[in-house]
Amino acid sequence: MRLAPVAGTRLTEDQRAFEADVREFLSGAEVRGAVERIRRCPPEAEPGLLDIYRWLGARGWLAPSWPREYGGLGLGAAESAIVTEQMCLAGVPDDAHVLSIDIVGTFILHIGTDRQRQRLLPPLARGESIATVLFTEPGCGSDLSRLRTTAEPAGEAWRLQGTKVYNQKTQFGDMALCAARTSEHQVPWAGITLFLLPLVSPGVTITPIENLTNDRFHEVTIDGVELGPDDVLGPVGDGWQLLNEMLVLERTGIDFHAKLRRWLDSVAAEGSEAGWAEEFAELDARLAAARALAWRVIAGLGAGTPDPALAAMSKWYASEQAAGVARFGLQTRGLAGALSAWDPEAPDLGLVEAACRYAPTHRLGSGTSEVMLYIVASTRLGLL
Amino acid sequence: MSVDSARADVSELFDADLIPVIRRLGERRRGDSGLTDTEGAGTRLAVWQGLAGVGVMDLALPSLGGGLRAIAPVAELMGTALYQSPFFDTVMAADLIAAAGLDPEGELAGRVADGSATIAVAAREQAADDLLQPAALEIASGDRVLVSGDRRFVAFAADVDYLLAVGLAAGQAGPALIAVVVPADQPGVTLRRHDDLGRGDLYHVRLDQAACVPAGPDGRGWPGPGTDLPGLWRQVLARAQLRLACYLAGLSHGAIDLTAGYARERQVFGQPLAKFQAPAFRLAALAARLEAVRALAHRACEDGDEGDDIALGACQALLLAGDLAADASAEAIQLHGSYGLTEDCDAQLFYRRALVDALLLGTRRQLRRQAAGLAAVRSGPAGRGRGRGEAADASS
Numbered sequence: 001m002r003l004a005p006v007a008g009t010r011l012t013e014d015q016r017a018f019e020a021d022v023r024e025f026l027s028g029a030e031v032r033g034a035v036e037r038i039r040r041c042p043p044e045a046e047p048g049l050l051d052i053y054r055w056l057g058a059r060g061w062l063a064p065s066w067p068r069e070y071g072g073l074g075l076g077a078a079e080s081a082i083v084t085e086q087m088c089l090a091g092v093p094d095d096a097h098v099l100s101i102d103i104v105g106t107f108i109l110h111i112g113t114d115r116q117r118q119r120l121l122p123p124l125a126r127g128e129s130i131a132t133v134l135f136t137e138p139g140c141g142s143d144l145s146r147l148r149t150t151a152e153p154a155g156e157a158w159r160l161q162g163t164k165v166y167n168q169k170t171q172f173g174d175m176a177l178c179a180a181r182t183s184e185h186q187v188p189w190a191g192i193t194l195f196l197l198p199l200v201s202p203g204v205t206i207t208p209i210e211n212l213t214n215d216r217f218h219e220v221t222i223d224g225v226e227l228g229p230d231d232v233l234g235p236v237g238d239g240w241q242l243l244n245e246m247l248v249l250e251r252t253g254i255d256f257h258a259k260l261r262r263w264l265d266s267v268a269a270e271g272s273e274a275g276w277a278e279e280f281a282e283l284d285a286r287l288a289a290a291r292a293l294a295w296r297v298i299a300g301l302g303a304g305t306p307d308p309a310l311a312a313m314s315k316w317y318a319s320e321q322a323a324g325v326a327r328f329g330l331q332t333r334g335l336a337g338a339l340s341a342w343d344p345e346a347p348d349l350g351l352v353e354a355a356c357r358y359a360p361t362h363r364l365g366s367g368t369s370e371v372m373l374y375i376v377a378s379t380r381l382g383l384l
Numbered sequence: 385m386s387v388d389s390a391r392a393d394v395s396e397l398f399d400a401d402l403i404p405v406i407r408r409l410g411e412r413r414r415g416d417s418g419l420t421d422t423e424g425a426g427t428r429l430a431v432w433q434g435l436a437g438v439g440v441m442d443l444a445l446p447s448l449g450g451g452l453r454a455i456a457p458v459a460e461l462m463g464t465a466l467y468q469s470p471f472f473d474t475v476m477a478a479d480l481i482a483a484a485g486l487d488p489e490g491e492l493a494g495r496v497a498d499g500s501a502t503i504a505v506a507a508r509e510q511a512a513d514d515l516l517q518p519a520a521l522e523i524a525s526g527d528r529v530l531v532s533g534d535r536r537f538v539a540f541a542a543d544v545d546y547l548l549a550v551g552l553a554a555g556q557a558g559p560a561l562i563a564v565v566v567p568a569d570q571p572g573v574t575l576r577r578h579d580d581l582g583r584g585d586l587y588h589v590r591l592d593q594a595a596c597v598p599a600g601p602d603g604r605g606w607p608g609p610g611t612d613l614p615g616l617w618r619q620v621l622a623r624a625q626l627r628l629a630c631y632l633a634g635l636s637h638g639a640i641d642l643t644a645g646y647a648r649e650r651q652v653f654g655q656p657l658a659k660f661q662a663p664a665f666r667l668a669a670l671a672a673r674l675e676a677v678r679a680l681a682h683r684a685c686e687d688g689d690e691g692d693d694i695a696l697g698a699c700q701a702l703l704l705a706g707d708l709a710a711d712a713s714a715e716a717i718q719l720h721g722s723y724g725l726t727e728d729c730d731a732q733l734f735y736r737r738a739l740v741d742a743l744l745l746g747t748r749r750q751l752r753r754q755a756a757g758l759a760a761v762r763s764g765p766a767g768r769g770r771g772r773g774e775a776a777d778a779s780s
Binding site: 003005006010272277278284285286289290292293317370374383 | 395453456457460464633634637640641644647648658659661663664665667668669671672673675676677678679680682683686687690696697699700701703704749752753755756759760763
């Protein structure tokens, strides 16, 4: 088997100018102040619909690749990635952005009806509304074919019943992309349909679940919520295939890389001291490789030739560096690195402490490391 | 000849049938101290002439219309084929000779281009030498420039036409870096073949009043005044590191591909080995690391061709590629089982070559130190106030 050619990844003049504009805005006093307030927010609070999203949305930067009529700038995959990368480097929480724009928004843009696009996309692009996903259930995580939430036909409408878990930002969301079973089949992945579920509905109960990070999980109970034909996304029964096709478009690895780069930057001063410099150099090299691979994936998306195996490699490679970077931070800082943002003596507002708590999420979120390796082994190497 | 057609021709030359043969070229018996490999000499020459004939040197050298981007896939192919040749040293030497103006008439460059002249780089006196600070050479200037000194781990010294000796020589203002072109076939040059893990062609070269080619603007044999040879040497070394990183990426690909193929065929516990997650996931992880290294190396090639400083990227790419090649080839042996240890199986060949080739332009420690130094420069006073990731963007 021959090695695949490597496409060029240098940005065009226009893209570089766009990157400079985004970076300049995000490094301004207004954004820096807002980021600091988020980082200092009390333990019981959690960032949701951020002012920063609205500021980006007003410029068309929150979803730059979307058409202008939906609140974007009609630009490409590179510009979207530039915004994501720069947001993460600047410490702007991006979970709600990824969920709303990169996942739910992208699904609606590609497979939604005109009515759905006109109704739902502009508030997301303006940063005025958050959409989230309800895929995982108590009995099914990576293997969505096991999902048990049902949608019973009720005339023109559907009645949803089930429990979803481990979803995030749900308490701030107006709508969720919800996978439910609309028919039973011999093959478990058949009969799954995607719905756009309004979260503020009678019959939707959201219960927070505290976890290792500052971003809560939720258990969402859906008890007989009725949805109409306009709340179905894509063809009925095509959910499994749509999830496989569409989730790849969000998977580049660029967000994972940029978060780790910020962690490593935080300990750059300690890391360049004698005794640490060589280990620092190695982590630095791995992050440089993670970034280069992510931009290769983005170049493929931009050229209209997405490569799911390469995307899986990129997500796996970047997220597998998280533990090493977090522990390096802890080692270089010692016990001071274990101090949280709520300790007045914590260096860099407890970023290393936060990194240690978030590192395990990188290998789990957006497709676990094992699922990524499965994709690579089966589709690239002819194994399994 | 266009870059694309030359690349297609190289790819044809390294076809699936020929690759297993090429992998065995230059493979010597242990303890064979003979200077030349008489057995495979004919095939080796044929492959070399084939490569030169399709313009591989044109792809490699900017002075001939090539560049890093153009040669990267070829270097990868050579790695997959474990192709042992004076190619990488000849390109590195020609790169320095052109940059330093040692061949103003282009006479040597012409012969390098058509494959009729090959050059080995002789820069290391001791195994542990840092190539950025080559050891001493003694220069005697009379009617002719004569050079003396010890150089070890010189690749294909017995095959090449010239040696490019690089080292520190005494000058009026203290020791200065010099580079001289030395015809290999002369009484002042004696060779001893190292017997090494890779069983390849590495030599201890002794230069004893060896005559240099009267190159350079004033015919003395080294660059004229005003040439920043240390600066040029650093750049040449960075480009060579990138080509070697690509070679090692290709080698890693060869090891992964060989092993995945074997896993699909080999039956264990009633099904192909490929059906088991443990080996499949390990190979998938190596494949992912491979594409990350390739992404980094190819991007640095792109940047280098645009004239950006690529010292850090090259060093990082080689560091990661060397580790990957060692891991991928060790995994190849493991998943082939004891068969992987046998002379018949290419797995052990990948393993031995990976370990040696990964050292050719710096040990892990040297590369990590070099990268640390370059990263510190990047985040120095000029880079402060911006994150490292952002500083890296300056060239994107």
